[in-house]
Amino acid sequence: MAVDSSLSPLGPPACEKDAKALQFIEETTRNADPVQERVLAEILARNAETEYLKRYKLGGATDRETFKSKLPVISYEDLQPEIQRIANGDRSPILSAHPISEFLTSSGTSAGERKLMPTIQEELDRRQLLYSLLMPVMNLCVPGLDKGKGLYFLFVKSETKTPGGLLARPVLTSYYKSEHFKTRPYDPYNVYTSPNEAILCPDSFQSMYAQMLCGLLERNQVLRLGAVFASGLLRAIRFLQLNWQQLVNDIRTGTLNPKITEPNLKSCMDGILKPDRGAGGLRVETMRR
Incomplete structure (x- = not known):
């Protein structure tokens, strides 16, 4: 697939996959009106026999004007x-x-x-597509985001x-x-530094603790730090202030905080932890900052 590099004014895409994502965004947004008409027509055609649409007697019409005239806001x-x-x-x-x-x-x-x-x-497919478009755009502004690992609190x-x-x-x-x-x-x-078991743990303390611990264990590979909402990142910073001593102890001794009891998460973390008594980057002075 040949990609027009002029469609990325901030710089060239990092790879062919990024180029395709950026071209998809460009083509879809440049021709937003016909795209919206097509999507509306597909929705109306697919759902013509639903109780809701039949109530308004569209008669199988899929054009925008009929839709606007028949269906109320x-x-x-x-x-x-x-x-x-x-x-x-x-x-x-x-x-x-x-x-x-x-x-x-x-x-x-x-x-x-x-x-x-x-x-x-099938809505999951659309959501996955949407999420896949975020980083190729961000990488144009901050190159190198495809390197290293992300400590994301999810x-x-x-x-x-x-x-x-x-x-x-x-x-x-x-x-x-x-x-x-x-x-x-x-x-x-x-x-991500966080394993699925940590992200999917329903207990918020255990989930945060395991994700923070994994991020610190792989601190030399972490390139990106973030959360879905800014408040989540603030919570993570406060959590680190309150729990850094136990986190340091876990890393140095290779033992897991006894508060981590969720079976899948505990089994996962037991397989990850190894003693690291020379963790110089986790000195008390550093953590206090």
Whole structure:
């Protein structure tokens, strides 16, 4: 695939894979209007027989003007009865021709109550595609991000089940617990110091402790440090201030903090830890700073 290097004004892409990602972004955003029309037509055609679209008598039309003239602008509350039916176990094509695989939940910060957003299995493919586009763009501004490892603090949150048996959980928890994430192919941008067992541990203390410990163990390979939200990085810094002595002890002795009790995580960390009594970079003076 020949890639026009002029499409990357900040500099050349790091590799052919990055070049394809950048070209996809360019082509999609440069022709946003026809792309949006095509996507809308695909959605309407696929879901023509759903209860919701049949209610507004589109008659199989897939063009934007008919869609705008027939369907009203709505809020979450307008769809809540249909969403509740799905949550209660109704598997008929109410809002989607494809089976609803789970519910994604909002944070609840806007109205004090988490909203349920039905999603389908193939949506994970789109999310994975979106996530894969981030680093090629960032690498144009900060070259070399494909080198070394990333100490990223990634966490799962609690999940529930609806009365009909569907999982309801935050979008990132859904992604981290999916096979898309757990069996993801090698990508130099996403080489993390944190093992999956640490990321997927439901106990927030144990998860943070293990991720911090793994990052310190591989400190000489860490090139990037971050979290999904800035608050997560602040929590990690405060956690290090409070727990550095035990972390240093674990690294020097090769023993694991007894507070780490989650079986999968404990087994994983026991296989990683080795005594490192010469860890000069972890002197008390350094940690106090």
